[in-house]
Amino acid sequence: MKIYEALENKSIRDGILRTVRNLSYQVDKNLQKHPYLVEYAEEVRNAKKEIIANFDFWIEKAMGILQSKGVEVFYANDANEAIKVVKEIVGSKKIVVKAKSMVSEEIDLRKYLERMGNEVWETDLGELIIQLKKEKPMHSVLPALHYSEAQVAEILKKIGINGRNAEELAEGVRDFMRKKFMSANVGISGCNAFSVDSGRIFLIENEGNIRLATSLPRKYIALVGIEKILQNDRLALKSVLLQSAFFGTFPPTYININEKIEQQEMFVIFLDNGRKSTEFKEQLLCIRCGRCQLECPIFQNFGNIWGGSAYGGPMGIIWTAITEKKSELCFLSTLCGKCREICPMKIDIPEMIRELRRSIIMRK
């Protein structure tokens, strides 16, 4: 979909505004009920700044702790290297169950695994809908927020699921996906936070698909953007709780703390893909709560189409500049500052958008 087609698509705007109505007051409620979250945010911000300032030191420590626990660890400089490693681990003719992961979207992983003759399933309901529509997620947390119940019913017919309402459709997907979980050879997830101290991968969710996808298959692959590294479990736990609270769904139904266990082969791939060398280091503080997207007046009109091939919205404009290219779509921002105001990590996105604009103009 092109950017101005998105503007004509009323369902994008309706879906985003419905989500804003449902979740914005929840964020305020979470912070009123759990004021300590503001202190957590400050701690996590400071900890991430230290990691970003000394990436090489912390990456080496992270890789070392995993190796000591028997995990196969890889470092990918870019998307191609990451894809090559995953392809070698997975091979062909396998059933692969995936947790929703923006890093896997960033490297377009599903496409490559499917090309090798694997059966790959997105197990998060919203992401499955997007997979079946062959689209990009409309939001990093709620990928299919722009589809109505009737539209989802039509989409799910492609895999033989019939239902008249959200409950029946979810039931159909539960039965369908349970069979895939039970027969899967490989599970793949991203990482919401990584603890250097213990080598544990922290992942939050509400559906239970991540727990099943990362614990039932014999092989488990975790893709970790290097900015997800934190010093210890306490900080990693605080970071994932913040992600959930600032999106509006708190507490998360599941906190998965994945680590090497005897019954499972575990592989961890750290991905750089522009992160270490970027001039937009401040963006690496992002915990991907997705709040800046929902609250942005431009995102509310264009959705994730306002962005690159994976990331969209205010944070997505900068993430795209880090991982893909500097996009002229940054000129659509109103620089109203709402994203900076509501960001738990206090990231100054408007200033980075100004910088991005300057560099694009200078290049011309």
Added chain:
Amino acid sequence: MVLKSELFELIGSLRNNNVEVIITNNAEKEIEKFKMDGFKITRALSADKRTGIIFMGGFENKKISALAEHHVIILSERDVKEDVISAYEHAISNSECVFASSGPSKTADIEGKTVFGMHGPRKVTLVLEVKNEDL
């Protein structure tokens, strides 16, 4: 029944998270009725009174916590902690492969409508075991 204030706080958090709460001084007797197909029973390591996040341990229990139709969790009063970090630290000092749940599986991916039992348990019951003198 006289309950300590922190237990009231925990019960409130659990109910907000759509968890059924049973208070008893004899958990073993209470869970007898759950010992049938579809029910899975796990003993919790700790819980945070402020959020209702329940920590458990063990890889098999982790799988059970997502595969069960109805997940029944036993929690001892002494393992109720003041905050989530204390609850986590208590859990990891007592078990490997720690994980947490706070309620039944759910999704709002279709038009923002909440549906329970997306991939994991449709129902979660917490059996809170308290001392005799509290009942």
